[in-house]
Amino acid sequence: MREALRRALRRRPPLRRLLRDLAREIPAAGGAVYLVGGYLRNVVEGREPGDVDLLVTGLSYRRTGDVLRSLSVTVPGIRKVVAAGRHFPVHRIAVDWGKEHIDISNARAGGRPRPQRPGAAPAETTESGASLPVPAPGHPWPSADDDREAVDDAARRDFTINALLFRLAPDRFVEDGRLLDPFGGIEDARGKRIRCVGKAADRFREDPLRIVRAIRLKNERDGFVLHPGTASAIRRLGPRLLPTVSPDRLSVELVRSLSADPAGTIDDLRRLGLLKVLLPKSGRDANRAAERIARRYRFLRRSLGAPLPVPLLLGNLLADFPLEAAVAAARRLRLPDLRSVASTLRCLHLLTHPETLRFPRAETESALLATEDTRGWIALYRAVQHTGKRPARDLNRFIRKCRTTPFIINGIWLYKNEFPEGPGRREILLRVREETLAGKVTRPIDAMRLAESMR
Numbered sequence: 331m332r333e334a335l336r337r338a339l340r341r342r343p344p345l346r347r348l349l350r351d352l353a354r355e356i357p358a359a360g361g362a363v364y365l366v367g368g369y370l371r372n373v374v375e376g377r378e379p380g381d382v383d384l385l386v387t388g389l390s391y392r393r394t395g396d397v398l399r400s401l402s403v404t405v406p407g408i409r410k411v412v413a414a415g416r417h418f419p420v421h422r423i424a425v426d427w428g429k430e431h432i433d434i435s436n437a438r439a440g441g442r443p444r445p446q447r448p449g450a451a452p453a454e455t456t457e458s459g460a461s462l463p464v465p466a467p468g469h470p471w472p473s474a475d476d477d478r479e480a481v482d483d484a485a486r487r488d489f490t491i492n493a494l495l496f497r498l499a500p501d502r503f504v505e506d507g508r509l510l511d512p513f514g515g516i517e518d519a520r521g522k523r524i525r526c527v528g529k530a531a532d533r534f535r536e537d538p539l540r541i542v543r544a545i546r547l548k549n550e551r552d553g554f555v556l557h558p559g560t561a562s563a564i565r566r567l568g569p570r571l572l573p574t575v576s577p578d579r580l581s582v583e584l585v586r587s588l589s590a591d592p593a594g595t596i597d598d599l600r601r602l603g604l605l606k607v608l609l610p611k612s613g614r615d616a617n618r619a620a621e622r623i624a625r626r627y628r629f630l631r632r633s634l635g636a637p638l639p640v641p642l643l644l645g646n647l648l649a650d651f652p653l654e655a656a657v658a659a660a661r662r663l664r665l666p667d668l669r670s671v672a673s674t675l676r677c678l679h680l681l682t683h684p685e686t687l688r689f690p691r692a693e694t695e696s697a698l699l700a701t702e703d704t705r706g707w708i709a710l711y712r713a714v715q716h717t718g719k720r721p722a723r724d725l726n727r728f729i730r731k732c733r734t735t736p737f738i739i740n741g742i743w744l745y746k747n748e749f750p751e752g753p754g755r756r757e758i759l760l761r762v763r764e765e766t767l768a769g770k771v772t773r774p775i776d777a778m779r780l781a782e783s784m785r
Contacts, residue, residue, distance in 0.1 A: 331374060331516075335365075335496065336504050338379050344407050344427040345382065351405045352384070353503035359397050361388035363434075364480050364510075365496040374494065374519050375551070384434045385495065387479040391436045395421055398434065437483040481512050488533055488540045489547065489560075490515040490525050522554045530563035538571035539579050541604070546587035549594045556598075564602045572607050577664035584608070585666060588647070589637050592627035596620050596647075608663065609648075611655055619650055626713040633709040640667055642706045645674035649714055653679040674710070677701065681711040681725070692763035694725075695732045704729065735767060738777035749785060758784045 339346040349365075356363040367383035386394050395411065398421050402408040407426050414422040414433070423432040477497065484493040490513040499506035518525050524547050526533040526540075534540055541564050548554045556564070572580075587595040599605040600620035609619075626646050630638055637643075644665050648656035656675045665671055677697045684690040698704050708725045715722035739762055744755050758781050765771040771780060 331496075331509050332504060332507065334373050334376070335370075335507075338373050339504065344425065348405065348407050348423075348425070348432070349382075349498060350503050351401060353498035353507075354500050355397055355401055356386055356389070356394075357500045359389060359393065361386050361394070361397075362477075362480070363498050365498065366484070366494070367492060370494045370496055371491050371515070371519070374491070374516055381430060382432045384432065385437060385480060385483060386434060387437045387477075387483075389436065391419055391421075394434065394436055398423065437479045438486055477508075477510055481510065484510070484512060485527060486536075487527055488537070488543060490518045490527055491547075493527050518557070522551065523557045524548050524554055524560060525557035526560050526563070530557075530560045531567060534563055534567050534571060538567075538575050539583060541568050541572055542575075542580055542583040542587070545595060545598045545602070545604075546583045546590070548598065549587045549591035561602065564604070568602060568604050569607050572604060577662065581664045581666065584663070585640065585643070588643050589640070592631070592638065592643060592646075593624040596624045596627065600624075609651075609659060611651060611659065622650060622717050623647060625717050626710075629713040629716055630709055633712070634706060639703060639706055641670040641674040641703070642710055644671045645678060646710060646713065648675060649678060649710070673701070674707065677707050678710055678714065681707070682714055689760040689764040691728075691767040692760040694728070695763070695767065696760075698725065698729060699732065732767065738762065738766060738771065738774050739781055744781070749781070754784070 339349065352363055364385040364387070365382070366385045367381075369379045369382045372379045389397070395413070398408075398411045402411050402423075409424040409426050412422050412424070414420055418435065418438060420433045420435040423434065425431065477495075480495050480497070484495055487493040492515070493511075493513045494515045495510040497508045497510065498504070499508075513527050514525075524544050526544075544556060544560060544564065548556055584595075596605065597620070599608065600617055605620050606616040609616075623646065626649065627638075630642065630646065634642075644660065644667075648659055648671075651659060653675060657672050660668055660671050660675070680687065680694065680697050684694065687693045698707065701707055711725065712722050739759070741755065741759065744758065749755055749758065761784060762771060762777050762780055765780060766777065771777050
């Protein structure tokens, strides 16, 4: 682990220098500093490290800020230090070498007491009576004097693979540092398990968003599974807790999971009884709806590769709903890029229900040529038709025909010939284009006569 961390930091010299300075200054002020979170987890898993999160113990939030601001004056690479964090305060360091930032939090005081060692007195409980997480067998507590506060903070985290800590040493900050794994996160990473810290039910009650985060973490990793206890708690508590989550927070986790493995995400939501919570209008047979959605995702991945564009990813999720219900569901879930998602849904409705259009050829051409992702829209249309066992039109051939069929009249011609302004002009253009694409109007004089007859 230490060698893997050393290699990862060697590839990012500015970050290495900043961590070295923090590892000196925080202990000099009476505290200790730990690498935590996704960066450390990814190093353990052999993945590319992402954002850097640090934990400070032994110092107050204000004192930590004073130390960081003094560093920003003397240490190169720190652009600014700001207070941030909606749920609990952190200090965010903006750096000069890129768009990334480093979050530094203080160990959360109070709340859950420190768990007991295996074989010691019975585990303590919170005031609410919930039992506390205990270390995994073979993972004894580190020195209580040095690391108790950090481990107590880790006990509040969601999953064991996110509860790893690496204490940075003041001198050789990596070589003399210490890895703390009180909950068996490394074993779970090697065993490809997503497991809650302590009792899964308690972790999900503390923050129900963790229900979807567990699914996202699983689907971002090849071959990972949910620990049976974690999956059981999701199945039991998810339908009741998930509706309490802020839609803005939930949509972020949902989109990330779908982007990583769309079909796998849908399969998990179905299996755990959550799809009918997210999409209550999917009907009584949510299982059959989930199978259709997952099959379409597989079709799209074969056609377009990965990752799928977000509007297609979310358009497919809602493709079985009537158009207005689908757009309403997208708004309720606070899905990102709502305008593009709604546009995708409208185009899909147009392609799958040409019988509802007055000018099916002209309106289909207008919709397809107006988008930047014609190929994606056609792939989604084909996926819907294929899954529904309905024949699909050759829209690529149709577009080629449209591009080789010139427009005989346009809006400028209508303006010059003093046609009245208003929706009537659009109807004239669509009617003339429809007849042109159908081969009924081939000469300019015929197009002009048709337009004049609609004046």
